[in-house]
Amino acid sequence: MSFISVLDAFQKWEKETPNQPFLHQNIHGRKITLSFQEAGDQIRRMATALQDMGMEKGSHIAILSKNCSHWIMADLAILMAGCISIPIYPTTDKATIQLILEHSGSKAIFVGKLDDYASQKEGIQGIPKIGVEMHGVNEDYGWDNLVEKSSPIQDVHKPAKEDLMTILYTSGTTGNPKGVMHSYGSVEFAVAEFEHHFTLPRHPRFFAFLSLAHIAERAAYEFIGVYLGGSIAFPESLESFPANLAEAKPHMFFAVPRIFQKFQESILKKMPQSRLDLLLKIPIINNVIKKKITSALGFQEAVSVISGAAPISPDLQEWFKKLGIDVNQGYGMSEDICVSHMNFPGMNRIGTVGQKYDHIKTKLSPEGEVCLLSDCLTLGYYNDEEKTKELFDDEGYLRTGDLGEYDHDGYLSIVGRVKDQFKTDKGKYISPNHLELPLSDNANIEQVCVVGTGIPQPIALIVPSEVGKDLSQDALRTSIQESLKSLNGTLPNYEKVAKAIVMKEDWTIDNGLLTPTLKLKRNHLEKIHSPYYSDWFDKSETVIFE
Numbered sequence: 001m002s003f004i005s006v007l008d009a010f011q012k013w014e015k016e017t018p019n020q021p022f023l024h025q026n027i028h029g030r031k032i033t034l035s036f037q038e039a040g041d042q043i044r045r046m047a048t049a050l051q052d053m054g055m056e057k058g059s060h061i062a063i064l065s066k067n068c069s070h071w072i073m074a075d076l077a078i079l080m081a082g083c084i085s086i087p088i089y090p091t092t093d094k095a096t097i098q099l100i101l102e103h104s105g106s107k108a109i110f111v112g113k114l115d116d117y118a119s120q121k122e123g124i125q126g127i128p129k130i131g132v133e134m135h136g137v138n139e140d141y142g143w144d145n146l147v148e149k150s151s152p153i154q155d156v157h158k159p160a161k162e163d164l165m166t167i168l169y170t171s172g173t174t175g176n177p178k179g180v181m182h183s184y185g186s187v188e189f190a191v192a193e194f195e196h197h198f199t200l201p202r203h204p205r206f207f208a209f210l211s212l213a214h215i216a217e218r219a220a221y222e223f224i225g226v227y228l229g230g231s232i233a234f235p236e237s238l239e240s241f242p243a244n245l246a247e248a249k250p251h252m253f254f255a256v257p258r259i260f261q262k263f264q265e266s267i268l269k270k271m272p273q274s275r276l277d278l279l280l281k282i283p284i285i286n287n288v289i290k291k292k293i294t295s296a297l298g299f300q301e302a303v304s305v306i307s308g309a310a311p312i313s314p315d316l317q318e319w320f321k322k323l324g325i326d327v328n329q330g331y332g333m334s335e336d337i338c339v340s341h342m343n344f345p346g347m348n349r350i351g352t353v354g355q356k357y358d359h360i361k362t363k364l365s366p367e368g369e370v371c372l373l374s375d376c377l378t379l380g381y382y383n384d385e386e387k388t389k390e391l392f393d394d395e396g397y398l399r400t401g402d403l404g405e406y407d408h409d410g411y412l413s414i415v416g417r418v419k420d421q422f423k424t425d426k427g428k429y430i431s432p433n434h435l436e437l438p439l440s441d442n443a444n445i446e447q448v449c450v451v452g453t454g455i456p457q458p459i460a461l462i463v464p465s466e467v468g469k470d471l472s473q474d475a476l477r478t479s480i481q482e483s484l485k486s487l488n489g490t491l492p493n494y495e496k497v498a499k500a501i502v503m504k505e506d507w508t509i510d511n512g513l514l515t516p517t518l519k520l521k522r523n524h525l526e527k528i529h530s531p532y533y534s535d536w537f538d539k540s541e542t543v544i545f546e
Contacts, residue, residue: 003188003227004158004159004160004161004184004188005079005159005165005184005187005188006076006079006184006187006222006223006226006227007076007079007080007156007157007158007159009226009227009229010036010040010043010076010226011040011156012229013036013226013229014036014037014040017036017203017229018035018036018037018040019035019036019037020035020036020203020229020231021033021034021035021231022034022035022036022038022039022231022232023039023069023072023073023231023232023234024069024231024232024233024234024248025068025069025134025234026233026234026235026236026240026244027134027236028236029236029240031233032069034069036229039069039072039073041152042073042077042147043073043076043077043080044077044080044152044153044154044156045146045147045150045151045152045153046073046074046077046143046146046147046150047077047078047080047081047153047156048081048150048151048152048153049077049146049147049149049150050077050078050081050083050108051081051153052150053108053128053141055081055083055107055108056082057081057082057083057157058082058083058084059083059084059107059108060083060084060086060104060105060106060107060167061078061083061084061085061086061106061107061108061109061110062085062086062087062088062100062101062104062106062108062109062110063075063078063085063086063087063088063109063110063112063213064088064090064092064097064109064110064111064112064114064120064124065090065110065111065112065113065114065132065135066090066112066113066114066115066211067113067208067209067210067211067212067217067234067235068112068113068132068135068234069234070110070112070113070132070134070135070143071112071113071212072212072222072232074110074112074130075087075212075222076226079157079159079165080153080156080157081153081157082157082159084164084165084166084167085165085166085167086100086101086104086106086166086167086169086179087166087168087169087212087213087218088100088101088169088213089169089211089213089214089516090113090114090115090211090213090516091115091211091509091510091516092120092123092516093119093120093123094119094120094121094122094123095123096123096176096177097120097123097124098122098123098124098125099176099177100169100177100179101123101124101125101127103179103382103383104167104169104179104382106127107127107128108127108128108129108130109124109127109128109129109130110130110132110143111124111129111130111131111132111137111139112131112132112135112137113132113135114135114137117137128140128141129141130142130143130146131143159184160184161183161184161185161188162183162184162185163183163184164181164182164183164379165182165183165184165187166181166182167179167180167181167182167382168180168182168213168215168334169213170334178381178382178384178387179381179382179383179384180215180334180335180378180381180382181378181379181380181381181382182337182378182379183379185375186337186375186376186377186378186379187219187223187337187376189339189359189374189375189376190219190223190337190338190339190376191219191223191224191227193339193357193358193359193360193376194219194224194339195227195228196357196358197342197344197345197357197358198252198303198304198344198345199303199345200228200230200251200252200303201251201303202228202229203228203229203230203231204225204228204230204231204250204251204252204303205230205231205233205248205249205250205251205301206220206221206224206225206230206231206232206233206248206250206251206252207232207233207234207235207244207245207248207250207253207298208221208222208232208233208234209234209235209241209245209255210254210255210256211516213516214309214334214516215332215333215334215337215338216254216308216309216332216338217254219337219338219339220252220254220306221254224252230251233247233248233250242266242296242297245297245298246295246296246297246298247298248298249298249300249301249302250298250299250301250302251301251302251303251304252302252303252304252305252306253298253299253302253304253305253306254306254307254308255306255307256307256308256309256310256518257307257309257310257311257312257313257316258310258446258518260307260312260316260320260327261316261446261465263297264316264319264320264443265443265465265466265467267293268443268467269466269467273443276289280322280323289323290323290324293323293325294323294324294325297325299325303345304328304345305320305325305326305327305328306327306328306329306330306342307327307328307329307330308329308330308331308332308338309518309519310518310519310520311329311414311433311436311437312327312329313437313440313441314350314351314437314441315441316440316441317329317350317351318350321350326345326348328342328343328344328345328348328354329343329350329352329353329354330342330343330353330354331353331354331402331412331414333400334378335377335378335391335398335400336372336374336376336377336378336398337376339357339360339374339376340356340357340360340362340370340372340400341353341354341355341356341357341362341412342354342355342357343355343411349407349409349411351413352407352411352412352413353411353412353413353414354411354412355409355410355411355412356410356412357374359374359375360372360373360374361373361374361397362412363397364404364405364406365393365399367403367418368403368404368405368415369399369400369401369402369403369404369418370400370402370403370404370412370414371393371397371398371399371400372397372398372400373395373396373397373398377398378391378398401417401418401419402414402416402417402418403415403416403417403418403431414433415431415433415434416431416432416433416434417431417433420432420433420522422451422452422453424452424453424454424455424456424457424458424494425454425455425456430450430452430458430494430495432449432450432451432458435450435458435460435487435491435495435497436448436449436450436460438483438486438487438490439460439462439483439484439487439497439500441483442468442479442480442483443465443467443468444464444465444467444468444471444476444479444480445462445463445464445465445468445480445483446463446464446465446466446468446506447462447463447506447507447520448460448461448462448463449461449520449522449525450497451522451525451526451529451530451533452533453526453530453533454530454533454534455533455534455537456498456537457494457496457497457498457499457537458495458496458497458498459497459498459499459500459501459533459536459537460484460497460499460500460501461501461503461525461529462480462500462501462502462503463502463503463505463506463507464476464502473545476502476543477543477545480500480502480543481500481542481543484497484500484542484543498537498542499536499537499539499541499542499543499544500542500543500544501529501536501543501544501545501546502543502544502545502546503546504546507520507525512524513525
């Protein structure tokens with residue numbers, strides 16, 4: 001459907017299907033459902049409250065919260081009032097929160113569902129805080145109180161396509177977050193491209209669990225969800241996630257590769273691989289097992305299951321395919337609203353990130369960098385002309401920073417990051433991406449980072465999976481050695497991975513080694529571990545336990 005903005009779409013459903021379920025909030029073991037009319041009433045009242053607080057059109061207003069109904073309502077209220085939303089990842093530390101609020105010039109902030117607000121609160125200085133009482137956040141301004149005393153806004157903001165809608169602060173694998181600016185028109189174009197390639201039922205169901213501050217999640221669920229009149233469910237907690245997902249039965253499911261690894265681990269804990277392989281060979285039992293697993297995951301009505309944000313192992317995709325679950329890998333970034341390339345339904349070529357969307361122009365630079373041109377590209381980085389100039393080439397194409405290769409059918413493979421390349425002391429440049437993926441095919445390995453600056457050969461830093469941690473040290477060593485042998489047999493001498501170092505601790509968001517979107521902060525890992533590269537390389541063992 002064609003709308004000028006997400007506000008137009010919401011008002012259509014609010015008027016035409018007022019009783020249609022819109023938001024499902026799981027909390028305290030129960031589910032609170034709001035229809036379009038019920039949510040719309042709160043959204044409109046909050047938009048009035050923002051205006052009464054002195055928020056003029058064009059004001060920047062931040063949202064700090066995990067996914068919940070109030071996140072979506074706060075965002076729509078900001079837009080209805082003619083303001084610009086500034087999402088902040090819910091795991092962001094107080095220093096970075098302060099940096100983003102100051103850099104964006106935010107005039108107020110919504111504070112919702114959080115795990116440790118007490119440690120973040122100091123990052124919010126000198127602006128009104130609107131707390132969501134449902135999630136235990138009590139501030140000078142409360143959501144319920146403001147909604148109760150405010151009347152619903154009638155003069156809803158009518159944006160032009162070129163108007164700024166939101167500023168998305170990147171999760172930042174290197175340096176400080178940058179403010180990616182997007183207009184209403186770029187969002188409308190992105191949704192139209194999705195609709196052109198995907199067919200979802202009327203009023204589709206969605207399950208939003210990755211942070212809505214990430215553009216892929218926000219585009220997939222808030223933007224597409226509102227445009228299509230869908231309903232959006234949210235998990236209560238990590239513990240309730242499987243049950244909440246199974247109940248939601250989403251028509252589209254988007255996740256990062258690590259989530260699919262966790263699904264695989266949970267299945268294999270209940271049914272070892274050898275038994276699963278045996279049962280899948282029996283014709284009638286085969287279908288029963290597939291249906292049972294698909295239903296347990298909540299995918300029995302899924303039209304599309306998508307992996308993105310980081311490379312997924314082809315072996316993992318093949319593993320799910322044997323269960324009747326086609327995991328389609330896509331590719332995009334905050335700067336293009338993740339509308340770039342996709343393995344569209346029925347056109348999945350495992351090992352690639354798919355073909356370009358129809359109305360996207362692409363090219364490879366002389367160095368092999370993927371470059372994009374479309375109507376959903378960012379307006380630039382907020383208050384950063386220098387970085388904005390670096391982002392585009394002379395023809396206006398977006399420079400992604402990713403190295404790519406196309407096959408004869410137009411399927412794109414990402415072969416590395418321009419900035420991730422390193423040089424060994426033999427003077428050879430190594431692109432680690434194509435070395436890491438084959439190692440991650442091993443179910444005993446959850447995370448891997450290939451490094452090698454200043455030593456003769458690359459080495460792999462490895463975090464075992466839960467399955468791998470359950471093995472004896474000898475068994476895990478043997479498993480990793482086999483993966484190294486298999487990988488090295490395909491490589492020229494200068495690329496062969498000489499050692500694997502098994503890490504003592506996981507790489508997580510909390511210890512600063514993963515971004516909120518679960519991307520590896522390679523530079524942080526390098527800073528911590530590079531002093532040990534030479535010592536590890538000189539050891540006689542092939543697999544070293546840190």
